[in-house]
Amino acid sequence: MKPTDPSFERLAIARRQLLEPYELDETTLQRALATLFEHDADFADLYFQYTRNESFSLEEGIVKSGSFDIQQGVGVRAVVGDKTAFAYSDDISEDALMEAARTVRSIARLGGGRAKVATKLAARATPSLYAAIDPVASLEAAQKVNLLERIEKMARARDARVKQVMASINGEYDVVLIARADRKSAGVLAADVRPLARLSLSVIVEEGGRREQGFSGGGGRVDLNHFNDDRLAEYVQVAVDMALVNLRAQPAPAGVMTVVLGPGWPGILLHEAIGHGLEGDFNRKGSSAFSGRVGKRVASKGVTVVDDGTIPDRRGSLSVDDEGNPSSRTVLIENGILRGYIQDSLNARLMNVAPTGNGRRESFAFLPMPRMTNTYMLGGDHAPDEIIRSVKKGLYATNFGGGQVDITNGKFVFSMAEAYLIENGKVTAPVKGATLIGNGPDALTRVTMVGNDLRLDPGIGVCGKDGQSVPVGVGQPTLRIEGLTVGGTG
Numbered sequence: 001m002k003p004t005d006p007s008f009e010r011l012a013i014a015r016r017q018l019l020e021p022y023e024l025d026e027t028t029l030q031r032a033l034a035t036l037f038e039h040d041a042d043f044a045d046l047y048f049q050y051t052r053n054e055s056f057s058l059e060e061g062i063v064k065s066g067s068f069d070i071q072q073g074v075g076v077r078a079v080v081g082d083k084t085a086f087a088y089s090d091d092i093s094e095d096a097l098m099e100a101a102r103t104v105r106s107i108a109r110l111g112g113g114r115a116k117v118a119t120k121l122a123a124r125a126t127p128s129l130y131a132a133i134d135p136v137a138s139l140e141a142a143q144k145v146n147l148l149e150r151i152e153k154m155a156r157a158r159d160a161r162v163k164q165v166m167a168s169i170n171g172e173y174d175v176v177l178i179a180r181a182d183r184k185s186a187g188v189l190a191a192d193v194r195p196l197a198r199l200s201l202s203v204i205v206e207e208g209g210r211r212e213q214g215f216s217g218g219g220g221r222v223d224l225n226h227f228n229d230d231r232l233a234e235y236v237q238v239a240v241d242m243a244l245v246n247l248r249a250q251p252a253p254a255g256v257m258t259v260v261l262g263p264g265w266p267g268i269l270l271h272e273a274i275g276h277g278l279e280g281d282f283n284r285k286g287s288s289a290f291s292g293r294v295g296k297r298v299a300s301k302g303v304t305v306v307d308d309g310t311i312p313d314r315r316g317s318l319s320v321d322d323e324g325n326p327s328s329r330t331v332l333i334e335n336g337i338l339r340g341y342i343q344d345s346l347n348a349r350l351m352n353v354a355p356t357g358n359g360r361r362e363s364f365a366f367l368p369m370p371r372m373t374n375t376y377m378l379g380g381d382h383a384p385d386e387i388i389r390s391v392k393k394g395l396y397a398t399n400f401g402g403g404q405v406d407i408t409n410g411k412f413v414f415s416m417a418e419a420y421l422i423e424n425g426k427v428t429a430p431v432k433g434a435t436l437i438g439n440g441p442d443a444l445t446r447v448t449m450v451g452n453d454l455r456l457d458p459g460i461g462v463c464g465k466d467g468q469s470v471p472v473g474v475g476q477p478t479l480r481i482e483g484l485t486v487g488g489t490g
Helices: 006-022 026-036 094-108 143-159 229-247 266-276 282-285 344-349 384-389 440-446
Strands: 041-060 064-082 083-089 121-123 162-182 183-208 208-218 257-260 307-308 329-333 374-377 392-405 411-423 426-432 435-439 446-451 459-464 468-476 479-487
Touching: 006 041, 006 121, 006 162, 006 183, 026 041, 026 064, 026 121, 026 162, 026 183, 041 143, 041 426, 064 143, 064 426, 064 446, 083 094, 121 468, 143 162, 143 183, 143 229, 143 468, 183 229, 183 468, 229 411, 266 282, 266 374, 266 392, 266 411, 266 435, 266 440, 266 459, 384 426, 392 435, 435 440, 440 446
Parallel strands: 121 183, 257 392, 374 468
Antiparallel strands: 041 064, 041 162, 064 083, 162 183, 183 208, 257 479, 307 329, 307 374, 392 411, 411 426, 411 435, 435 479, 446 479, 459 468
16 A cells, blocks of 8 residues: 555554554554454454544524534454354453453354464555545534524525524544454455534424425535535525425325336435345345345336445445445446345355445444445436426425335335426426335336436435444436325325
8 A cells, every 4th residue: 555545544544543542553453353263253353433523503593502422442343154243342442452352252152263364454445535534623613603503594584484494513523443354365454534514404484374394404525614605505495495385285195196206315215115125134134025036127127226335425435334345336226137235244255245345333332234325226318307298197206204114025105295296297286295105126116217317315314224323325316106105185
């Protein structure tokens, strides 16, 4: 690795933050890994992490809350077969590290013999997808407060019907260092410095005694200077206009109908109803609706779905995953054919495939598992207005709220935050109270038109799985889907 390589800079930062203050070095890490391999193991790793997080929230014109938090520690893991032994400590020291290693070795009962494995660590070069910057330190506290006050004033100035504005900003500086030994390959030392910033905006409008809400926001692996006045104005326009549309919305119809999904954030439906079903652990255990279907048609022609952790500055991107593997662009479904799954190291090894750089964990106190990064559908050949014109009667959903999905069968229920009727090829009256009910794998086969307007979400996604939350991205072009069930209020 050359000194000019971005990987060298990230590794140097990680050493200064996570090793040197505690008089640790690579020799200590190698000794801890050797302890883990005193019983037979397939692989083992050490995951060091330092995270600094700060947030401010505004409501009723006042910054009412703020928080600042620092967490650091190390997670120690050993794996044999499909069994894992794990311990963690929020004390970074040689004594704590070795005690965790001995605990893992003891509780694992991995076998009688010592594994023959090279624990010497070689630095792994990985792409630089975002700058090694600290969003928390990018603005002074007074500037962060001023940012929230500016967006509140902009929202109220946009329309007199705006009665309440709630806004928050969050900055996170995350430094990780992964040391790994593997029975079948040389030891690896990898590091990452992960900035993360997010701004959220919610407005409430009122007219004639009726109140409605709109929301927006964005961010990514950037600092807080990302939120300039032009970007704030964009967030305000989206949130206020959504709320005003819902003021005049009529009750949504119910029934089976053609649904057109708008580009961008509606890709959350793809993430929840389909993406989770393509994660390796569910498929290895046979509990996913997509289990055993690689090479088979699972979607309409023209549907291609990828998980891509390599997009610069995106919220879900990772220069290196939480197991030391470089993230990648993984084609999951290609022209309707299932090509593979999202994999971490454990499930990839057990399924005899390569890991895809999707081993993720919420923090050092959790085990990694296969998780999505930025998951989206590629664009097709149809113009968005062509898709709308093709629908005689249906629903056009441009924004989603919450939802639920059952991984085992793909069934989902999602609420639409902003939706409109389509009548005779034209978008007409807005509707509210609509829910989308269906089955993810089945919905993929009902896609009849794919737009040429692929858009990623603005950078607001958070994914939950087994009690762990990680930042993600979603996206899609405009889609026409036949025969979906809409739950309405009209």
